[in-house]
Amino acid sequence: MPGIPTPRRLLASVNNRRTRTVEDSRMPLTEHLRELRNRIAISLVGFAIAAVVCFIFEPHIFDWLKAPYCDLPADKRFSPDGTASANCTLYFFGILDAFTIRLKISMIAAAVVSSPIWLYQLWSFITPGLHRHERRWSLTFVAISLVLFATGAVFAYLTLSTGLGLLLGFGGHGLVSVLDGNRYLSYVQAMLLIFGLSFEVPLLVAMLNLAGVVTTAKLRSWRRAEIFLVFVFAAIITPSQDPFTMLALGLPMCLLYEVALIIGWLNDRRRSRRGDTSPYADLADDEASPLDFDEAHRPRFAEPAPAPAATGDGAGTSSPVGAGTGPAPGGGDPLHGDIT
Numbered sequence: 001m002p003g004i005p006t007p008r009r010l011l012a013s014v015n016n017r018r019t020r021t022v023e024d025s026r027m028p029l030t031e032h033l034r035e036l037r038n039r040i041a042i043s044l045v046g047f048a049i050a051a052v053v054c055f056i057f058e059p060h061i062f063d064w065l066k067a068p069y070c071d072l073p074a075d076k077r078f079s080p081d082g083t084a085s086a087n088c089t090l091y092f093f094g095i096l097d098a099f100t101i102r103l104k105i106s107m108i109a110a111a112v113v114s115s116p117i118w119l120y121q122l123w124s125f126i127t128p129g130l131h132r133h134e135r136r137w138s139l140t141f142v143a144i145s146l147v148l149f150a151t152g153a154v155f156a157y158l159t160l161s162t163g164l165g166l167l168l169g170f171g172g173h174g175l176v177s178v179l180d181g182n183r184y185l186s187y188v189q190a191m192l193l194i195f196g197l198s199f200e201v202p203l204l205v206a207m208l209n210l211a212g213v214v215t216t217a218k219l220r221s222w223r224r225a226e227i228f229l230v231f232v233f234a235a236i237i238t239p240s241q242d243p244f245t246m247l248a249l250g251l252p253m254c255l256l257y258e259v260a261l262i263i264g265w266l267n268d269r270r271r272s273r274r275g276d277t278s279p280y281a282d283l284a285d286d287e288a289s290p291l292d293f294d295e296a297h298r299p300r301f302a303e304p305a306p307a308p309a310a311t312g313d314g315a316g317t318s319s320p321v322g323a324g325t326g327p328a329p330g331g332g333d334p335l336h337g338d339i340t
C-alpha cells in the first residue's frame with residue numbers, strides 16, 4: 001500500500017543513492033507543493049483511520065488513563081453513598097463534556113498510533129534535500145528523540161499516582177475530591193507532554209556540542225547554575241507545581257544532562273586527537289583572522305604574473321614598462337619618455 005512505512009522503505013530512504021539525492025529536491029515550486037499536498041493527505045487519512053479505531057477502543061484507553069486516580073486510597077475519592085468504597089468515577093458538569101472527553105482521548109491516541117505514518121511522510125519530504133551524512137545523523141537524532149520522549153511520558157505516567165496522592169491528601173478529612181473528567185485528562189495530557197519534551201533537553205545539549213557551538217569544559221563551568229535552572233524550570237513548568245513532581249522531573253533531567261556531558265567530553269576528546277587543520281587554529285578567540293588568505297592558506301588577491309622579457313631580435317612580446325635599467329633616450333622619464 002503506498003505511503004505505509006515498512007522496514008524496507010525506511011532503509012531505502014537512508015541508503016538509496018539514486019532516488020534520495022540532493023538533485024531530487026531541485027524541482028519547480030509547484031512540484032514541491034504538489035508533493036507536500038499528497039503527503040499531508042496521506043497523513044490525514046492515516047490519522048482519520050486511527051481516530052476511528054481509537055474511538056471504538058476509547059473506554060479501554062480511558063480506563064488506562066484513569067488508573068493513576070483509581071490507585072489512590074478510597075478515602076481520597078468522592079463516593080456518592082458517603083462511604084469509602086472502591087469507586088473511582090470521574091464526573092462531568094457540562095452537556096457536551098462527555099462527548100468532548102471521548103473525542104479528546106480518541107484524537108490524542110490517534111496522533112500517537114498514526115505517528116509512524118506522518119513521521120515517515122515528513123521524513124520522505126525532507127530527505128531529498130539532505131546529503132547522505134546529514135540523513136544518517138538526522139535519522140539517528142530523530143530515533144533518539146522518540147525514545148527519550150516515550151521514556152519521559154512513561155516516567156510521568158508512573159509518577160502520576162504519587163503526585164495525585166500528595167496533592168489530594170492536603171484535603172484531610174474535611175475535603176474530598178470530586179474531579180472533573182475534562183480537567184483530569186488535561187492534567188494527565190500536560191504531564192505526559194511536559195515530561196516527554198523535557199527529556200529532549202539533554203539531546204539538544206549534545207547536538208550543540210557535536211555542532212561545535214559549545215564545549216564540554218564550558219558546560220561544566222556552568223554546572224551549578226544549570227542544575228539550579230533545571231529545578232526552577234521543573235517547578236514552573238509542571239501543572240501541579242508540587243515538590244514531588246518537581247523532583248520527579250528535575251532529577252532525571254540532571255541525570256540525562258550528565259550523560260550529555262559525557263557524550264560531549266568524548267566528542268571533544270576525539271576532536272582534539274584528530275587535530276584542527278584550519279589555518280585559524282592558532283589564533284586566539286579575540287584575534288582577527290588574516291582575511292587576505294583563504295582556508296588553504298593561499299592568497300585571496302594574488303599579484304599578476306610579470307610579462308615575459310623581449311628577445312634580442314625583437315620577436316615575441318615587448319618588455320614591460322620600466323624594465324630597463326637606465327633612463328630613456330634623451331634623459332627623459334623612463335615611464336613617460338622625453339618631456340622636452
